[in-house]
Amino acid sequence: MGTNARTLTNTIFTYLKLNDLSKAVSTLYKSTVPFDFSLYASIFNQCASRRAIVEARKVESHLITYNRTPPIFLLNRAIEVYGKCGCLRDAVELFDEMPERDGGSWNALISAYTRNGLAHEALELFVDMKKDGFQWNEISFANAVGCCGSLLEISFGKGIHGLVVKYGFSTNVIIASSIIDVYGKCRFLSDAKRMFDELRDPNEVSWNVIIRRHYDMGKEKEAILLFFEMVRRNDVTPLSHTISNVLRACSKISALNEALQIHAFAIRRYIVNTLVVSGSLIDMYAKHGDPDSAHKIFNHPNARDLVNWTSMVTAYASNGRIEDARELFDEMPERNIVSWNTMLAGYTRHHRWEDALEIIYQTSKSNITIDHVTIMLTLTTCSGLLSLELGKQVHGYVYRHSFTSNLFISNALLNMYGKCGDLRSCRFWFNQMSHLRDTVSWNSILTSHARHQRSEEVMKVIWKMLEETPPHQHTLATILAACANIFALNQTKQIHAFLIRNGYDIDIVTKGSLIDAYSKCRYLTSAIMVFKQTSPRDRDLFLYNSMILGCCHNSRGDLAIDLFERMKDEGLKPDNTTFQGVLLGCVCEGRVELGREYFEGMSSEYCVIPRLEHYELMIELYGRFGFMGELEKFVNEMPFDLTEKMLIRVFDACHAYRCEKFGKWAVDRLNEMNSSVSYRFELANR
Numbered sequence: 170m171g172t173n174a175r176t177l178t179n180t181i182f183t184y185l186k187l188n189d190l191s192k193a194v195s196t197l198y199k200s201t202v203p204f205d206f207s208l209y210a211s212i213f214n215q216c217a218s219r220r221a222i223v224e225a226r227k228v229e230s231h232l233i234t235y236n237r238t239p240p241i242f243l244l245n246r247a248i249e250v251y252g253k254c255g256c257l258r259d260a261v262e263l264f265d266e267m268p269e270r271d272g273g274s275w276n277a278l279i280s281a282y283t284r285n286g287l288a289h290e291a292l293e294l295f296v297d298m299k300k301d302g303f304q305w306n307e308i309s310f311a312n313a314v315g316c317c318g319s320l321l322e323i324s325f326g327k328g329i330h331g332l333v334v335k336y337g338f339s340t341n342v343i344i345a346s347s348i349i350d351v352y353g354k355c356r357f358l359s360d361a362k363r364m365f366d367e368l369r370d371p372n373e374v375s376w377n378v379i380i381r382r383h384y385d386m387g388k389e390k391e392a393i394l395l396f397f398e399m400v401r402r403n404d405v406t407p408l409s410h411t412i413s414n415v416l417r418a419c420s421k422i423s424a425l426n427e428a429l430q431i432h433a434f435a436i437r438r439y440i441v442n443t444l445v446v447s448g449s450l451i452d453m454y455a456k457h458g459d460p461d462s463a464h465k466i467f468n469h470p471n472a473r474d475l476v477n478w479t480s481m482v483t484a485y486a487s488n489g490r491i492e493d494a495r496e497l498f499d500e501m502p503e504r505n506i507v508s509w510n511t512m513l514a515g516y517t518r519h520h521r522w523e524d525a526l527e528i529i530y531q532t533s534k535s536n537i538t539i540d541h542v543t544i545m546l547t548l549t550t551c552s553g554l555l556s557l558e559l560g561k562q563v564h565g566y567v568y569r570h571s572f573t574s575n576l577f578i579s580n581a582l583l584n585m586y587g588k589c590g591d592l593r594s595c596r597f598w599f600n601q602m603s604h605l606r607d608t609v610s611w612n613s614i615l616t617s618h619a620r621h622q623r624s625e626e627v628m629k630v631i632w633k634m635l636e637e638t639p640p641h642q643h644t645l646a647t648i649l650a651a652c653a654n655i656f657a658l659n660q661t662k663q664i665h666a667f668l669i670r671n672g673y674d675i676d677i678v679t680k681g682s683l684i685d686a687y688s689k690c691r692y693l694t695s696a697i698m699v700f701k702q703t704s705p706r707d708r709d710l711f712l713y714n715s716m717i718l719g720c721c722h723n724s725r726g727d728l729a730i731d732l733f734e735r736m737k738d739e740g741l742k743p744d745n746t747t748f749q750g751v752l753l754g755c756v757c758e759g760r761v762e763l764g765r766e767y768f769e770g771m772s773s774e775y776c777v778i779p780r781l782e783h784y785e786l787m788i789e790l791y792g793r794f795g796f797m798g799e800l801e802k803f804v805n806e807m808p809f810d811l812t813e814k815m816l817i818r819v820f821d822a823c824h825a826y827r828c829e830k831f832g833k834w835a836v837d838r839l840n841e842m843n844s845s846v847s848y849r850f851e852l853a854n855r
Contacts (some may be wrong), residue, residue, distance in 0.1 A: 174202045181208060190215050194224040205237040206243060213246045222254040229263070238268075245273040252281025272298070275437075276308045285850070288316035288630040292325065299579035305332070307341055314347040322575025323355040343366065346375040370404075377411040389418035393427050400434060407444040414524070416449035418454045428453050447472040448480060451487075455484030479508045486515025495524075506537050513546045522553040541575050552612040561720070564598075580609050587617025612644040642673050649682035665695075677707060680714040688719025697728075710741050717750035726757030733767075745780055752786040756793065764790045765799070788815050792822030801831050813842055 177200050184193035187377075199206065209232050216225040227321030230240050244267055252258035260281040263525055267274060275298040279621040282291035295313045299305065305313075309535045310333055317326035330348050344370055345816045352361035365371065365379045376399045393632040396415040399405055412435050419428035432450060435441040441450070445602045447466050454463035467477060478501050485494035498512045509532045516525035529547050532539060544567060551560035560693060564582055572578050579602050586595035599606065599614045645664055652661040656801050665683055675683075680699055689694035700716045701710075713736045722728040736743065743751075748771050755764030766785055784807060791800035800822060804811065811819070818833050 173552075174204060177202070178204055178208055180264075182211070184547040185211060185215060190219060190221055190224055191510050194221075194227050198227045198231055200231075201235070206240055209243050209369070210246060213243070213250050217250045219255045222251070222256050222259075225250045225254060226259070240409045241267070241269060241271050241274065245271075245277045247694045248274065248277035248281060252284050255284050257281055257287070270301075270303075272306060275303055275777065276306070276312065277303070279309065283312050283316055283319075286319075290755055291316045292320075292322075298308065298777045300531055305336065307338055307344060310336075310338055310341075310344050311347055314344060314351055317505045318347065318351045318354050319705045321355050323351070323357060326351040326355065328583075338587060340369070342370065342372050346372070346378050347377065350378045350382065353378065353385070356386065358382060358386050359389070360605050371464065373405050373411070376405060377408045379409055389422045389424075392418040393424060396431070397427075406438060407440070409440050409445050412440055413445045413449040416446070416453050418635045420449075423457070425457050428457075441466075442469050442471050444451065444471060444474055445478070448477050451477055451480045451484060453670055455480070455487060458488055458637075459491060460484040460488050475503060475505060475508070478584070479505075479511050482508065482515070483511050486511065489519070489525075491515055491519055491521065504535070504537070505730050506532075506540055506543065509535070510540075510542045512809055513543065513550075517549045517553065518554060522550055525550040525553065526559075541572060541578055544578050544580045548578070548585045552585045552588040554692060555589050557586075560585045560589060561594075574605070576605050576607065576610075579605055580607075580613060583610055583613045585615060586619075587620065592618060595799070602774075606638075608638060608641045608644060608727075611638065611640060612647060615644060615647050618651075625627055625782060642668065642676065642679050645673075646679045646682040649679070653682075653686040653689040656690050659694055661686040661692075662695075669796060677703070677709055681711050684715040684719055685710070688715070688722050692722060693719065693723040693725065707740055708736075708739065710739075710744060710747065712748060713741060714744075714746045717747065717754065721750055721753040722759060724757055726754035726760070729754030730758065730760065730763070743775055743777065743785070745777060748777060748779075749782050749786065752783060752790065756790050758787060759794050761790055761794050761799075785815060785818075788818050792818050795822075795826045797822065797826050797828050797831065 177196060181193045181196050181204075184190070190212075193215075196657045197208075197212065211226060212228050213225065215221070216228065225247065229244075232243060232247075244263060248260045251257070251263065252480070258737065260278060264270070264274060264278045275294065279291050279294045280296070282288075282294060292313060295305075295309060295316075298309065310329060313329050313335075314326065315332060317323070326348070333339050333341075333344055333348065346365065349364050352358070352364065359383055363380060368375055378390045378393070380395050380399075382699060383389075383395060393415055396407070396411065399407060399411075409575065412431065414429055416428055419425070419431065432441070432538060435446055435450075440446055447469055449462045450466045451472075454460065454466065456700065460481075466472060467481045469510060478497070482494045482498050482501075485491070485497060485766050494512065494515050498508070501508060509528065513525055513528045513532070516522070516528060525546070529543075529550060532543065539791075543572045544563065547563050548560060551557075551563060561583075563585075567573055567578060567582065579598070582598055583595060583602070586592070586598060595614060595617050602610055645668065646832055649661060649664060651657075652664070661683070668679070673679075680703055683699045684696045687693065687699065695721050696716065703712060713732060717732050717736075720726070720732065723755060729750055733743070733747065736747070748767060752764055753765055755761070755767065764787065768779065769785065771779050771783070788800065791797070791803060800819065804815075820832055820835040820839070823829070823835060
C-alpha cells in the first residue's frame with residue numbers, strides 16, 4: 170500500500186471513529202486506489218448498523234471497480250448489508266453476479282429474504298443451497314428454523330429438526346431454542362417441552378422461549394412454575410421480556426403472591442426499571458385493584474413512555490378513580506388515539522356521559538385520526554345521552570370514512586338507534602346490514618323493540634331470524650319476555666320446542682324466561698314442568714322468584730308459599746323479589762298471620778329491608794280480610810308517609826268494614842295530596 174493510500178486509510182478510519190460515515194464513504198468513493206480489505210469490512214459494518222443504503226452501494230461499487238477479484242467474504246458482507254437495509258433487489262443482483270460463491274453467500278441471501286418477510290422464498294433458497302453443492306451449517310439451520318416459525322410450518326420444521334440431529338447441531342443452544350420456538354408457535358407444546366428438557370445448559374433465550382410459549386397457549390400456571398425453576402438454578406439471568414411474560418401470566422390467573430415475589434426478584438436483579446417490566450408491573454397492579462402501587466412503578470426512572478402512561482390512565486379509570494385518571498391524562502406530554510380512547514372508555518364505563526362528550530370534542534380537534542374503537546365509544550355515549558341527533562352525525566361520519574363494513578360499528582349503530590327510540594331507523598339499518606349481521610345484531614333489534622314495548626314487532630322478527638341464523642339462547646330469552654308481554658302462548662310453545670329440537674343447553678336464565686312466559690300466558694302446568702325438570706342443585710334464586718311470582722299470577726298462592734319454604738330448605742336466601750311474591754301468595758290465600766310473620770322476618774331474619782311494594786302488599790293483606798286494628802297500627806308505625814295508592818286502599822277497607830274514624834283520617838290525608846275535588850267528594854261520600 171502506497172503512502173497516499175495509507176494517508177487516506179487513516180483519514181477514513183478517523184471519520185469512522187468520529188461516527189461521520191458520510192465523509193468516510195465520500196473520501197473512499199473519490200479515491201482511485203484500492204484499500205485494505207479490513208477497511209471495506211469496517212465501513213460495511215457501519216452501513217449495516219445505520220441502515221445506510223446509499224453509502225453501502227458506493228462502497229460496493231468502489232470495491233468491485235478497484236479490485237479485480239474482490240474476496241467472497243466482502244461481497245457476502247455487502248449482501249448482508251443490503252438485506253438489513255431492506256434492499257432485497259440489490260442483494261439478489263449482487264448474488265447473481267458473483268463469479269464465485271461459498272456457503273456464506275447462500276446464508277447471506279437466505280438471511281436477506283428472511284429479514285424482509287419472505288420466509289417461504291428463504292426456505293426455497295435453503296433447499297437450493299444443498300442442490301448447488303453447498304453444505305448447511307449452523308447459520309443455515311438457524312435461518313431455516315426461524316422461517317418455519319414465521320410460517321407456522323410444522324412439517325418442514327420437523328424435517329429440519331431431523332437434519333439438525335443428523336448433522337450434529339442439536340447441542341447448539343441457539344438452534345435448539347429456535348426449534349423449541351417453532352414447536353411452541355405451532356401449538357405442539359409437549360414436543361417443545363420435551364426438547365427443552367433435553368437441553369444440557371439452557372440459556373436465557375431458551376428459558377424465555379419455553380415460558381413465552383406456555384403463556385401464549387394459556388398455560389399460565391406452568392409458565393410461572395418454569396420461571397421459578399429457572400430462578401432456583403441460579404445460573405441464568407432472566408431477560409426483561411421473560412419477567413414481563415411471567416408477570417402477565419400472574420395477572421391473567423390472579424396469582425398476586427407469585428407476582429409480588431417476581432417483583433422483588435426483579436428489584437434484586439436490577440431489571441425492574443426496564444420499560445417492558447415496568448409496563449407489566451403497572452398492568453399487574455392495576456388488574457389487582459391497586460393503582461397506587463402501579464403509580465409507584467410509573468414514577469421509576471425510564472418508566473414514563475407513552476404506553477405506560479396510557480396504561481396508568483387505564484389503571485385509575487378501571488378501578489373507579491376517574492378523576493385521578495383525568496388528571497394524569499391532562500399531564501401527558503403526548504397522546505395517541507389509544508390514549509384518547511382509554512380516557513373515553515373510562516367515562517363511558519362509569520356512565521359519565523357529559524365528560525365523555527367533552528373528550529369526544531377534544532379528540533376531534535386534536536388532528537389525530539380516530540379509529541373504530543373511538544367510533545364505538547362515541548356511539549355508546551350517544552346511547553347514554555339518548556342523543557339521536559349526535560348519533561346520526563356519527564352515522565354520517567361512518568358513511569364518509571367507509572366504516573360501514575365494520576360489524577362492531579354496525580352493531581353499535583343498531584344499538585344506538587334502538588336505545589334512542591328511533592325504531593324506524595333501527596329497522597332500516599338492520600336491513601342494510603343484511604350481509605353482515607350476526608346474532609348480536611338480531612339480539613340488538615329484538616331487545617330494542619322489547620324495550621319500547623313493541624312485542625308484536627318482536628314476534629314478526631323472530632321467525633325471519635330463525636330462517637337466517639341460529640339464535641343465541643339468550644336472544645330467545647329476550648323473545649320469551651316479549652311473548653310474556655303479549656300473552657303469546659303458541660309462540661312460547663314454539664320457541665320452547667325449537668330449543669329442545671335443536672339441542673340447546675337450556676341454562677337457568679332461559680328456564681326462568683320460559684317459566685315467566687308460561688305463567689303470564691296462564692299455562693301454569695308447563696311452567697311447573699320446566700321448574701321440576703331443573704335439578705335442585707341447579708335451581709337459583711332467579712328461577713325460584715320466577716316460579717313463585719308465576720304461581721301468584723295464576724292465583725295459586727298455596728303453591729307460592731310451598732315453593733318459598735322449599736327454597737329455604739335448599740339453602741337459598743330470599744331477596745326483595747322473593748318476599749314480594751310470597752306476600753302476594755299470602756294475599757291470594759288470605760294467610761294474614763303467615764304474611765305478618767314473613768314481613769317481620771324480612772329484616773330480622775334475612776336482613777332484607779322492606780320496600781314500598783312490600784308495605785303495599787301488607788296494607789292489601791290487612792285491609793282485604795278485615796284486620797282493621799292491625800292495619801291501623803301498621804300504618805301508624807310505617808317509616809314513611811303513605812302514597813295515594815295506599816291511602817285509597819285504606820279508605821276502601823274502612824268503607825267495607827265501617828271504620829269511620831280511620832276512614833276520615835285517610836280522606837284527610839288524600840285531601841292534603843291535592844286530589845281533585847270530584848275525586849275527594851266521591852271518596853268521602855261512597
